[in-house]
Amino acid sequence: MKQSALTVTIYDQTNWQEVEAEWAALTQEAIEPNPFFGPAFIKAYQRHMTKGRLKLIMARETGSGRALATLPVLMKGPLPLLKVPQGLAGNYGPLGTLLLAPEAPKEALEQVIETALQLSPWNMLVLPFHSNGGLVQAQLKEVAKTRGWQVARSQETDRAFQRGGEAGFEALQQALASKSGKRIQRYGRQLQKQGELAFSASSTAEEALEGLEAFLDLEQKGWKGHQGSALIQRSNALAFTREMFAQAAQNQQARVDQMTLAGEPVAIKLWLAAGKRWFGWKTAFNEAYSKVSPGTQLLFYSSAVNLRDPGFNGADSLTSTDNRMANVVWQDRFEHATLTIGSGLRFTFANAILTQASLAKQYAVAKIKGLLGRR
Incomplete structure (x- = not known):
């Protein structure tokens, strides 16, 4: 599919090595970073979690081959x-x-969306967890208006976000000085009476991979392990995690932060990066210390590590909107929503059915979490 100086191609695991370098470069320079759309994550995910069903739609600059838009x-x-x-x-x-x-022209985003719409007779594309109000969404809105596409937004919500720069530093100081922040610091002093309390952040790929194994062990010892849902208990998820994290660590796009007491892990947090933004992927903690909020103590430390990263421009908590740990430490918000794009009667019909199915799924998930006593 060609227009102007663009070429749009659909790749899969059989041929995306042809554009992996350009794909990786776009992941790092994108106007809104997203490590989950980069090759380190996608290649491992399709190998272990989707059985090869994943497709990569990419708009490239004709001639140079530079990647301009990817979905x-x-x-x-x-x-x-x-x-x-x-x-x-x-x-x-x-x-x-x-x-x-x-510097991607509007045609790059337009053609990627159009190519996606043509994959189904229902003329529809669904984008879960898409940024709501960001630079990409603004361009998408402009393109949709030009093409006559409908863009429906549902499941609009937000989650904790850490700003970078001086504003981020000031926000962290305010969080530490708040009533909740002082309580968390008091918890830390209480733990120090039981032994040496230490915090660390991995700085090499080897340290990150050692930290990952410590995380897997700690997660299994908690409620997820008791329910059989820990990563180490699911072979496909474990293989995906190890492969993805190893590649990200090799590219210096993964980090493991730890809180230890007398040398034993109390809390561990896994981070992924894209561009100059960090993403809090997963957290595990020793539930024997839950009354002293080890996860929150570690997040205060991690936030300071983030701010020391040259050029750091934000961190996404990846949590639910009411996550107590993230909301104590970070006051800024990242807004996201499910965007549904399409046009015509087929789109209207399919959208109505998918909306009802989504509502039913949300209700079922909420009931299950309520029964388990988990947020």
Whole structure:
């Protein structure tokens, strides 16, 4: 598909090595970073979690081959005959913002969306966890108006976000000085009476991988291990995590922060990076210390580490909107929503069915979490 100086191609695991270098470069320079749409994450995910069903739509500059816009999609739906392309965003990567180069023309985003719409007879594209109000969403809105596409927003919410620069430093100081922040610092002093309390952040790929194994062990010892849902208890998820994190660490795009007491892990946090933004991927802690909020203590430390990173421009908590740990430390918010794009009667029909299916799923998930006593 060609227009102007652009070429749009659909890649899969058989041939995306042809554009991996350009793809990786776009992941780092995108106007809204998203590590979950980069090759380190996608290649491991398709190998272990999707059985090769994932497609990568990429707009490239004709001639130079530079990647301008990228969207990985899966065909999903509540019924066999009602499958539509959906951006790859969910529990393992709750961010679905398209990768868009800073100088990408409007045609790049337009053609990627149009190519996705043509994958299904329902003329529909679903983008879960897409940034709501960011630079990409603004361009998408402009392109949709030009093409006559409808853009419906649902599941609009937000989550804790850490700003960079002087504003981020001031926000962290305010959080530490707050009533909750002082309580967390008091918890730390209480722990120091039981032994040496130490915090660390991995600085090499080897340290990050050692930290990952410590995380897997700590997670298994908690409630997830008791329920059988810890990563180490699920072979596909474990293989995906180890492969993805190893590649990210090798590229200096992964970090493991730890809080230890007398040399034993109390809390561990896994981070992924894209551009100059960090993403708090997963956290585990020793539940014997839950009354002293080890996860929150570690996040205060991690926030300071983030701010010391040259050029740091923000950190996404990747949590739910009411996550107490993240909300104590970070006061800024990242807004996101599910964007549904399309046009025509087929789109209207399919959108109505998918909306009802989504509401039913949300209700079921909420009931299950309520029964388990988990947020």
